Amino acid sequence: MNIEELEQIAESVRLENAKYDYEVNVCMDLACASQGAGPLRDELVKAAEKSGKKVLVRRTGCMGPCSSGPLVRVDPEETLYHHVHANHAEAIVASLGDGPVPALQCDLNEHFDKQVRVVLENAGYIDPEKIDDYIACDGYKALLTALTEMSPNTVIQQITDSGLRGRGGGGYPTGLKWGTVAKAGGDLKYVICNGDEGDPGAFMDRSVMEGDPHRVIEGMAIAAYAVGASKGYIYVRAEYPVAVARLTAGLRDARRRGLLGNGICGTTFNFDIEIRLGAGAFVCGEETALIASIEGKRGTPKPRPPYPAVSGLWGKPTLINNVETYANIAPIIRKGGKWFANMGSERSKGTKVFALTGKITNTGLVEVPMGIKLREIIEVIGGGVPGGHTFKAVQTGGPSGGCIPAEMFDTPVDYETLAQLGSIMGSGGMIVMDDTSCMVNVARFFIEFCMTESCGKCIPCRAGTAQMFTLLTRICNGGGTLDDLELLEDLCATVKEASLCGLGQTAPNPVLSTLKYFRNEYIEHIVHKRCPAGVCNIEAAVPEVQAEVLA
Amino acid sequence: MPAFTPPPLPSDDKRWKIVNGTMRKNGFARHALIETLHTVQSSFGYLDDDSIRFVARSLRVPLSQAYGVVTFYHYFSLKPPGKHTVTICAGTACYIKGADKLVAAAEKRLGIPQGQTTKDGKISLMTARCVGACSRAPVVLRDGEVMGEVNSEQVLEQLERWAVE
Numbered sequence: 197m198n199i200e201e202l203e204q205i206a207e208s209v210r211l212e213n214a215k216y217d218y219e220v221n222v223c224m225d226l227a228c229a230s231q232g233a234g235p236l237r238d239e240l241v242k243a244a245e246k247s248g249k250k251v252l253v254r255r256t257g258c259m260g261p262c263s264s265g266p267l268v269r270v271d272p273e274e275t276l277y278h279h280v281h282a283n284h285a286e287a288i289v290a291s292l293g294d295g296p297v298p299a300l301q302c303d304l305n306e307h308f309d310k311q312v313r314v315v316l317e318n319a320g321y322i323d324p325e326k327i328d329d330y331i332a333c334d335g336y337k338a339l340l341t342a343l344t345e346m347s348p349n350t351v352i353q354q355i356t357d358s359g360l361r362g363r364g365g366g367g368y369p370t371g372l373k374w375g376t377v378a379k380a381g382g383d384l385k386y387v388i389c390n391g392d393e394g395d396p397g398a399f400m401d402r403s404v405m406e407g408d409p410h411r412v413i414e415g416m417a418i419a420a421y422a423v424g425a426s427k428g429y430i431y432v433r434a435e436y437p438v439a440v441a442r443l444t445a446g447l448r449d450a451r452r453r454g455l456l457g458n459g460i461c462g463t464t465f466n467f468d469i470e471i472r473l474g475a476g477a478f479v480c481g482e483e484t485a486l487i488a489s490i491e492g493k494r495g496t497p498k499p500r501p502p503y504p505a506v507s508g509l510w511g512k513p514t515l516i517n518n519v520e521t522y523a524n525i526a527p528i529i530r531k532g533g534k535w536f537a538n539m540g541s542e543r544s545k546g547t548k549v550f551a552l553t554g555k556i557t558n559t560g561l562v563e564v565p566m567g568i569k570l571r572e573i574i575e576v577i578g579g580g581v582p583g584g585h586t587f588k589a590v591q592t593g594g595p596s597g598g599c600i601p602a603e604m605f606d607t608p609v610d611y612e613t614l615a616q617l618g619s620i621m622g623s624g625g626m627i628v629m630d631d632t633s634c635m636v637n638v639a640r641f642f643i644e645f646c647m648t649e650s651c652g653k654c655i656p657c658r659a660g661t662a663q664m665f666t667l668l669t670r671i672c673n674g675g676g677t678l679d680d681l682e683l684l685e686d687l688c689a690t691v692k693e694a695s696l697c698g699l700g701q702t703a704p705n706p707v708l709s710t711l712k713y714f715r716n717e718y719i720e721h722i723v724h725k726r727c728p729a730g731v732c733n734i735e736a737a738v739p740e741v742q743a744e745v746l747a
Numbered sequence: 748m749p750a751f752t753p754p755p756l757p758s759d760d761k762r763w764k765i766v767n768g769t770m771r772k773n774g775f776a777r778h779a780l781i782e783t784l785h786t787v788q789s790s791f792g793y794l795d796d797d798s799i800r801f802v803a804r805s806l807r808v809p810l811s812q813a814y815g816v817v818t819f820y821h822y823f824s825l826k827p828p829g830k831h832t833v834t835i836c837a838g839t840a841c842y843i844k845g846a847d848k849l850v851a852a853a854e855k856r857l858g859i860p861q862g863q864t865t866k867d868g869k870i871s872l873m874t875a876r877c878v879g880a881c882s883r884a885p886v887v888l889r890d891g892e893v894m895g896e897v898n899s900e901q902v903l904e905q906l907e908r909w910a911v912e
């Protein structure tokens with residue numbers, strides 16, 4: 197395989213597609229599939245055959261606005277249809293060449309206009325199970341360019357120039373991480389992709405792995421070349437069976453095309469990837485715990501240093517990046533680090549994919565330039581809160597993040613600003629809450645999550661989260677005292693400072709941020725024995741709770 | 748050191764061959780423990796004592812370590828699943844959209860707490876950490892099939908349908 201052959205494949209795909217007058221793209225991502233996208237596609241295929249028109253019906257990955265699903269886009273007109281069901285198939289096919297079907301047309305221009313698509317550039321445009329579709333969209337061009345025209349150091353330099361930072365949540369500069377692994381000694385090194393999207397309420401990585409698996413594979417291969425690794429692992433949640441299937445098929449096709457394996461594109465570079473299944477442990481998102489899990493052990497973290505970049509998988513230098521980080525690599529190599537650095541804010545470059553969910557009109561996946569204001573994401577892209585309710589807060593970063601109140605919506609979204617507000621960027625979950633959500637109960641929900649997910653290795657996290665849960669339950673049930681708030685803050689500080697890994701260090705964030713911005717709700721529960729949102733059932737619970745209190 | 752011979756298969760059930768296949772593919776290496784347990788669970792539906800013992804012996808992993816791994820990860824189940832399984836997603840988006848009400852309704856109807864199977868072995872009631880269909884919250888899996896924007900009535904209807912089967 198060389199660049200010319202890649203061009204030939206791309207050309208043949210283009211010729212093949214040119215045989216059709218229309219392309220009907222059906223989003224087959226989980227959300228649309230749950231609303232009947234599967235039968236819809238079958239009906240579209242049937243209707244297309246019957247009509248005698250030259251129509252290509254294509255299954256694609258997530259198109260974005262899941263709440264409008266099932267989604268269908270007709271090309272070349274780029275007409276987007278929403279809430280399409282199997283019985284609409286004939287009408288859509290009949291309308292081709294004849295203007296759109298007005299009843300199904302969806303107006304989400306504002307939703308899309310604010311977005312910039314880098315990671316999701318192919319989502320909704322290619323069939324995820326066809327490597328040639330990916331190649332036709334400049335796929336694997338970056339890998340071949342890197343292998344034939346760039347030295348590993350030049351690759352790392354481009355990544356450093358781009359200013360890309362880890363998209364898993366930590367925000368560590370990617371170029372710096374790659375440089376450290378590249379400099380580490382030894383001839384055996386590993387590259388790992390963290391696809392263990394444990395943050396509940398986030399599904400960006402699932403969509404990327406399912407909708408554009410080759411983008412991840414290409415990013416990993418470029419990383420391996422840059423740091424000198426010959427073996428890679430993709431660690432995927434077992435709860436994502438489609439992602440596992442797509443990646444497995446993707447790896448097989450890449451091997452067949454000679455894009456993985458020995459002597460890739462006639463160079464001396466050897467690289468192959470294996471899939472490892474996660475088994476449902478949030479802590480495995482922490483890099484040392486993830487490594488333990490790949491080694492077949494319980495996913496308990498280890499103290500760092502030594503960092504995995506020096507001593508990781510089986511004691512060898514290991515590069516770990518998140519799915520979205522790898523998904524950014526190919527475009528950076530193709531278009532240059534400077535192009536990427538032109539997007540975003542001063543210290544957070546590029547774009548970020550968010551999973552917009554909760555009490556918001558347009559739920560789904562959005563990709564926005566860093567530095568965009570929260571308000572724009574929620575009010576313009578998300579379309580505001582439905583049902584006449586008022587906004588209360590947005591939660592970013594999952595169980596490690598915090599709740600940002602409505603007053604702060606004009607702050608720009610980047611790593612530093614979110615951290616200053618007591619939240620984190622996280623992997624990209626963004627959950628909107630309205631006046632029907634009780635912030636004390638939300639804090640309790642997250643602490644319960646961290647308590648059950650704590651691996652138990654270090655005491656501050658294991659015992660601290662359990663005590664915080666007891667206190668929060670007591671407050672939710674109306675049995676709390678004002679002293680409990682101080683105790684909570686004290687515990688938060690201890691757990692944050694003394695825990696071994698990221699899980700414990702960030703577990704207090706939801707509590708601290710709600711205590712900071714929604715303290716009045718805590719006080720309402722404690723002093724007036726009422727839950728302003730009407731979520732907590734205070735009166736019913738008081739007598740039993742008193743008996744339950746551990747403290 | 749004498750060459751290691753893996754133990755014989757526990758029975759002539761064909762599924763053991765699939766399990767053995769996973770271990771062979773990984774050269775009976777210890778790090779294949781989680782992979783192998785996944786294969787056992789997908790073949791048999793759950794992990795029982797015999798299968799954990801067999802896998803531990805085959806991979807030369809102490810039984811305590813194998814058991815530790817099985818109990819550490821939520822995905823592994825030590826109990827056989829019911830004929831049907833309803834899984835209610837308990838992720839953040841589903842929680843905000845009222846998944847706890849679905850759980851309460853199902854618990855009341857079935858008379859069992861989440862994580863258990865009815866006495867007749869017909870229906871298991873499970874919760875999931877997050878299935879990644881958050882934009883359609885609350886989400887329920889009906890025997891693994893994703894259903895979005897579900898309400899309590901729909902859950903109860905489904906349970907009713909299974910109960911009379």
